[in-house]
Amino acid sequence: MAAMLNAAKHREIEVASGSPATELMVNHGTVAGVKTAKTEFHAPIVVNCAGAWASAFGPGRTPTKPVKGQMLALIPSRRNLLRHVVRAPAVYLVPRSDGRIVAGSTLEDAGFDKRVNPDTIQHLHQKAAELLPELGQARILEAWAGLRPGTPDGLPILGRGEVEGYFLTTGHYRDGILMAPITAVVMTQLIRGEQPEFDLKGFAPERFR
16 A cells, blocks of 8 residues: 555655545536545546445445454564464464564444454454464454445446446455455556456446446
């Protein structure tokens, strides 16, 4: 994410942080830009990649919903205790370069509630220790909750919206950060009027209309 922001600034792309989109501006059936809580951005193309919040923006039906996931970061007793991702039915463990081990995560239908439940975090810690016993004595550095964009059929929504110049790319659920590069490639091709190198029919927004 840091590299992406630096690349955007290097290309003189304006990043409006903390300014949520509130309205798609449309002129005679064609996109004219987007309004945010602070200002307006005029553009012939708008891409809705608002994740769990995509349904609150733009025309037509975008049936994404937030799926809450709680997780925690542990500080193990020794560095390099874990060198690769470990997955199990009840928990997964991800080592970070600074020595932390991230353990997660829950799947909760809780709306936009991002509060952390201490009992849930302790349960995840216990499951992590069952997978890697040394983590039983590991200190909890932090705990947090994120919101994943889920869809009715579990597939992303990629394609053209209901007005000219409006595109959707959302609903990646738990794999957004992993699928971001290829999503950017195929959506760029689509927006430019090129044939995407992968067939996007199964992800088209109109399947929900």
